[in-house]
Amino acid sequence: MINVVVGSGTLVTFPTLLLFGYPPIVANISNNIGLVGGGLSGSWGYRREIRANRGLLLRLLPLSVLGGLGGALLLLVLPPEAFQAIVPILIIAGLAMVALAPRVQRAAAAKAGETAPDTRPSRRRSLLLLAGIAILGVYGGYFGAAQGILIVGLMSMVTIESLQRINAIKNVLTTAVNAVAAITFMLFAWDSIDWAVVLIIAVGATLGGLLGARVGRRLSPLALRATILVIGTAALIRLVFFG
Numbered sequence: 291m292i293n294v295v296v297g298s299g300t301l302v303t304f305p306t307l308l309l310f311g312y313p314p315i316v317a318n319i320s321n322n323i324g325l326v327g328g329g330l331s332g333s334w335g336y337r338r339e340i341r342a343n344r345g346l347l348l349r350l351l352p353l354s355v356l357g358g359l360g361g362a363l364l365l366l367v368l369p370p371e372a373f374q375a376i377v378p379i380l381i382i383a384g385l386a387m388v389a390l391a392p393r394v395q396r397a398a399a400a401k402a403g404e405t406a407p408d409t410r411p412s413r414r415r416s417l418l419l420l421a422g423i424a425i426l427g428v429y430g431g432y433f434g435a436a437q438g439i440l441i442v443g444l445m446s447m448v449t450i451e452s453l454q455r456i457n458a459i460k461n462v463l464t465t466a467v468n469a470v471a472a473i474t475f476m477l478f479a480w481d482s483i484d485w486a487v488v489l490i491i492a493v494g495a496t497l498g499g500l501l502g503a504r505v506g507r508r509l510s511p512l513a514l515r516a517t518i519l520v521i522g523t524a525a526l527i528r529l530v531f532f533g
Contacts, residue, residue, distance in 0.1 A: 293325065293495065294332030294502030295509070296518045297438010297460055298381075300325070301525035303491060304435065305532065312484065314370050319479055320487040322434060323472040328495025328502075329465025335503020339458035343451065347459055350423045351466055357427020358467035362474035365432045378530050380429070381436045385522045387443030388515060415448040422448075423463065430467035431474075438464050439522045453515060457506060 293299035300321060307317035333340065340347065364372075422444045430437040441460045445451065451459075475483060509517065 291498040291502035291505065292521060293328055293438060293464070294335070294461055294499050295457075295506040296521045297442065297464060298436040298521055298525040299328075299495070299498075300433075300435040300437075301528060305528065307487065312487065315365075315479075316482050316484050317487075318365070318370070318433065319475045319482045320484045321491060322468055323475065323483065324488045324491025325495050326465065326468045326472050327492040328499035329461060329468055331496045331499030332503050333458075333461045333465055333499075335500060336458035336461055336506075339455045340462060343455050343459055346449075346451070347462055350420070350459065350463060353420060353424040354427040354430075354463040354466045355470050357424045357429075358431035358470040359474060361428040361431020361433075361467070362471035363431075363478075364428070365471075366474075366479055368432075370433075377433065377435055378526060380440055381522060381526045384436060384440040384443035385519055385526070387447050388439070388518050388522070390447070392515075419444065419448045427463075427467050430464060431471040434464075434468065434471075436522065436525060437467065439518060442518060454506075461503075 291299075292302065303321050303325075304317055307321060308314065312320070423441070426437055426440050426444070429440070438460050441463060442453070442456055445456045445459065446453065449456070
């Protein structure tokens with residue numbers, strides 16, 4: 291449910307697996323594969339918002355897929371500490387973007403009303419969005435904790451889409467990243483997969499995805515933003531002090 295509504299469920303499941311004694315790589319890979327089902331069910335629950343933004347989604351989806359593939363391959367050749375060291379910084383950045391997004395959007399709307407349309411900022415924002423989605427795809431394929439928060443934060447800052455539509459796009463992009471990473475792991479790291487863990491997480495994530503879509507779609511923008519900030523902050527505290 292947290293993954294669908296906000297996008298930081300890995301910061302609950304991953305530390306829990308470590309607590310039960312699973313090696314970090316096994317926990318990370320098994321968790322990634324198990325969460326695919328939750329992403330699919332959550333995306334189905336947001337299908338109405340997804341249809342409304344099909345064009346934008348089709349532009350971003352290939353970048354997430356390629357990024358997820360690159361991140362999964364990095365996980366297989368680099369030490370886990372390489373990305374995990376910057377996870378707290380990325381989460382703080384994502385929360386800051388979510389919190390500041392309404393002010394930035396209001397300022398942009400006011401400027402647009404006072405001046406003639408200018409295509410250059412739009413191009414810059416588009417390039418920032420494309421580059422950011424690709425980078426976050428790499429991050430998601432490698433570790434993925436709070437990838438959803440970062441996508442919501444980025445899109446809140448550089449697009450004029452509603453938070454509900456952004457949340458729907460986020461669910462599809464993170465699912466694509468998890469899916470391509472899962473395929474990569476099954477091809478090249480089969481011995482690092484614990485299928486009992488995958489099954490348990492898949493069942494819980496799929497059911498939670500269905501419930502999360504129902505809850506998330508009924509939240510007002512303010513409530514959804516507040517939920518993101520509260521859960522994101524709790525995940526950050528958990529990672530920094532109890533990870």
